[in-house]
Amino acid sequence: MSEEQLLQLGKLIKLRSKTKFKSNLEFASVCDIDEKSIRRILNGKQNFSIIIFSKICQALNIKMSELLSEINL
16 A cells, blocks of 8 residues: 555544544544554554454444545555
8 A cells, every 4th residue: 555545544534533433542442453553544654454454444334445445445
């Protein structure tokens, strides 16, 4: 995944998470990921595994394919 795609995906995840969770800490807790990692993901600064992506999508109640299609992947 390119840096631009990571940035786009991070922005999309951030938008979705802000409507469902009060804070990044709450979102991170539900995803079972540390808050620093969530912040880096949301800012497009961290590449992440399919396992982490799956946890994020489960927390947001969305299919991985839906998020990826929104950034044309």
